[in-house]
Amino acid sequence: MNTNFSKNRIAVLGAGKMGGILIKALIEKHQLAPERVRATVAHETRAHELSHKLGVTVTTDNVAAVDGADVILICVKPQVVQEVAEQIADKVTALQLVISVAASVHTSQIESALGAGVPVIRAMPNTPCVLGQGMTALCKGQYANPEHVGAAIALFNVVGRTVVVDEKHMDAVTGLSASGPAYIYIILESLAEAGVKVGLPRDIATLLAAQTTLGAATVVLETGDHPALLKDAVTTPAGCTIDGIMELEEGKLRVTLIKAVVKAAQRAKELAAG
Numbered sequence: 001m002n003t004n005f006s007k008n009r010i011a012v013l014g015a016g017k018m019g020g021i022l023i024k025a026l027i028e029k030h031q032l033a034p035e036r037v038r039a040t041v042a043h044e045t046r047a048h049e050l051s052h053k054l055g056v057t058v059t060t061d062n063v064a065a066v067d068g069a070d071v072i073l074i075c076v077k078p079q080v081v082q083e084v085a086e087q088i089a090d091k092v093t094a095l096q097l098v099i100s101v102a103a104s105v106h107t108s109q110i111e112s113a114l115g116a117g118v119p120v121i122r123a124m125p126n127t128p129c130v131l132g133q134g135m136t137a138l139c140k141g142q143y144a145n146p147e148h149v150g151a152a153i154a155l156f157n158v159v160g161r162t163v164v165v166d167e168k169h170m171d172a173v174t175g176l177s178a179s180g181p182a183y184i185y186i187i188l189e190s191l192a193e194a195g196v197k198v199g200l201p202r203d204i205a206t207l208l209a210a211q212t213t214l215g216a217a218t219v220v221l222e223t224g225d226h227p228a229l230l231k232d233a234v235t236t237p238a239g240c241t242i243d244g245i246m247e248l249e250e251g252k253l254r255v256t257l258i259k260a261v262v263k264a265a266q267r268a269k270e271l272a273a274g
């Protein structure tokens with residue numbers, strides 16, 4: 001594995017939504033030349049379509065794809081990870097780095113399927129990686145060293161922000177930031193619907209909702225201020241916002257969001273079992 005990420009050859013096993021997003025982003029951001037990528041999917045017809053769409057070699061042969069790769073990205077569904085890891089085990093060596101983005105599947109499960117000594121990193125990205133605005137959490141397995149972690153950080157920094165956590169937090173990350181875009185889209189859709197209810201054209205309502213969400217998130221990230229303080233700054237005594245907040249509290253928005261993340265994190269623990 002080369003510490004300069006663009007010099008590596010990458011195998012992406014399971015170029016579906018997440019695998020496809022990562023390939024596309026790495027190529028578009030000139031971090032990887034298309035000829036350095038080999039991808040796989042389950043179906044031949046899909047392989048042809050995708051090869052044409054992404055401009056990389058796509059087959060259904062996982063074993064051939066990992067041959068000569070420096071970094072192997074496992075992007076299949078959690079229930080398929082074990083099967084794929086066992087399939088490639090004879091070809092993979094400790095000189096390669098395996099990164100799995102599968103929810104629920106522990107690094108130790110992948111390590112024991114691949115054989116001792118193979119460095120494994122588990123990553124949990126999210127779909128905004130498609131526009132370089134992703135959030136990825138990483139953790140390392142027992143054979144991965146700081147250089148491997150550095151390479152994984154370099155890869156996911158191309159598609160957004162990256163944080164390193166202990167593996168015990170990965171299901172919580174799945175419930176919060178990997179599932180999170182879906183929650184935010186529902187909130188955005190609802191705010192846009194609200195705009196329509198109070199008389200705004202739908203496109204303007206959607207723009208107002210989306211830019212307001214982006215702006216508020218950017219302020220949290222850039223100032224580091226507590227969201228409650230920032231909320232207080234918007235809330236003039238006896239003004240309009242406090243009336244809106246009262247409705248949110250009555251509708252139990254906070255507890256509903258907390259319960260959504262708790263449920264999704266619980267489900268993330270079970271996925272690998274099917």
Ligand SMILES: NC(=O)c1ccc[n+]([C@@H]2O[C@H](COP(=O)([O-])OP(=O)(O)OC[C@H]3O[C@@H](n4cnc5c(N)ncnc54)[C@H](OP(=O)(O)O)[C@@H]3O)[C@@H](O)[C@H]2O)c1
Nearest residue numbers: 014015016017018041042043046075076077078102103125
């Ligand atoms: N989607 C997200 O927001 C997200 C976020 C974080 C992590 N993840 C993780 O990413 C992984 C993939 O999720 P996804 O949403 O991208 O699913 P997906 O769109 O269904 O992609 C899965 C891909 O795996 C391929 N595949 C199935 N069996 C295979 C095999 N034996 N060998 C090679 N390829 C095989 C499928 O091929 P065909 O297309 O031919 O069926 C498909 O392209 C999951 O483990 C998930 O936990 C997803």
